[in-house]
Amino acid sequence: MKEIRASVRRPEFERPLVTVDLVIFSVQDDALKVLLVLRPQDASDPFPGRWALPGGFVDVTKDRSLQDCAVRKLREKTGVVAPYLEQLGSWGDAVRDPRGWSATHAYFSLIHAPKDGTFKEAAGATESQWIAVGEASRKRLAFDHAQILAAAMGRLRSKVEYTSLPAFLLAEPFTLPQLQRTYEVVLGRSLDKSAFRKRMLDAGFLQEAGMSDGTLGRTAMGYRIRNREQAVSFPRMFRTGE
Amino acid sequence: MKEIRASVRRPEFERPLVTVDLVIFSVQDDALKVLLVLRPQDASDPFPGRWALPGGFVDVTKDRSLQDCAVRKLREKTGVVAPYLEQLGSWGDAVRDPRGWSATHAYFSLIHAPKDGTFKEAAGATESQWIAVGEASRKRLAFDHAQILAAAMGRLRSKVEYTSLPAFLLAEPFTLPQLQRTYEVVLGRSLDKSAFRKRMLDAGFLQEAGMSDGTLGRTAMGYRIRNREQAVSFPRMFRTGE
């Protein structure tokens, strides 16, 4: 402690590397997918040719905050500007990056499926791809990204049980049947229609937005999220015991 | 490892300062308190003479990980070795520390009230004190610690509604009436005894540990937490709507 005070203005501690990584989820073709990037085949980079979460170093000249950095990287990768973005946690230790002691700040984002199936790349040559979460978990990801991805999936699975989070995986306006399908995809089990509708409508986070043009069968009411800043919590979990 | 380290290019980004801060909660005298430290009256330090959360720089030579760093600082401050410790989040931006772009990693800890009312200080001369959360929120804390404290209180208040977290605020073994009082202190409202007991016992996280020596009235069953690694979730919130 005394050393700190002795060193006048700047602390003399060696500074760790500081990065931001993103876990970007989307539901496509009735499957939960995550965006991964392929690290370049360059031996001077760590983990060349391995799949990784999109991310990179905080640039103190460009990023005013960690959140800004995450927003910037999300925009660069996907073009999405107003997503659901939540901090997931940080992972920092001496060995996760061969370049030295590093701390990464993982953010958790939910976006709706892109229209054209995939995103255009920015100037960089990195290849990126939407990969089903089951498959992604089986890959040998770079750094400790497997652990971060597992934590993100745990958080999503847990929050889906009692919050409106999955609504952020849909393009607005969306219908209740679409929302229910999204819940079922993320939960991995089917839900009762009547209970589901009561629950969603009672939670009060939906706003009617005109009839949707159903392509088959009866048309459904379209909804928007009343407040995109945060998800709402339900008074109970989906399945009580078991 | 060493060959990799040597061959890898080191990034040229300027590195932010990296710190860890702790929000340590305890219930004393039927009040929720948080441990704060007084920053030294030294003009070369930022925020001299202000109250702050305990914490400091990550020492890459001593700390193998962020979590290790948090455990070390908690031990230095309180002597507690096996607390409930959970990552709260990270706050990083260009202006929160006058010494430069910095990122802090806040951890959230619950410990039981110390026997002697306060903790002995380590070698350092920093003054530390348990302060009721209401009072702490009114102080002008150093850095962005007011914001971090508010986030910690939000997390605690929210989790108390549906998890066994408050059990970590008690010394083992504890009785159900003690546990209920702890919940009531954190929630700021009273709870029905019958409903409370059914809920706790049904959740299955308690283990009987012999009768406690009640000083007055009927003696109560003592309990220990079955698994201190994590809190359990209840199937419902405490008060459903309102």
Place this chain on the structure above:
DNA sequence: ATAATAGTGTCTCTCAGACACTATTAA
């Protein structure tokens, strides 16, 4: 016995789930 605290039984209300029912659309 009394005071004080620990612990239980019973009723009611709310709400989730099950499931059968009706409603609206396109072909």
Place this chain on the structure above:
DNA sequence: TTAATAGTGTCTGAGAGACACTATTAT
């Protein structure tokens, strides 16, 4: 009309809350 999908009504059961009741201890 039929197929397909959207949406509703009704019953039941689990569990939370209210609250009165019993149980055990020290004095």
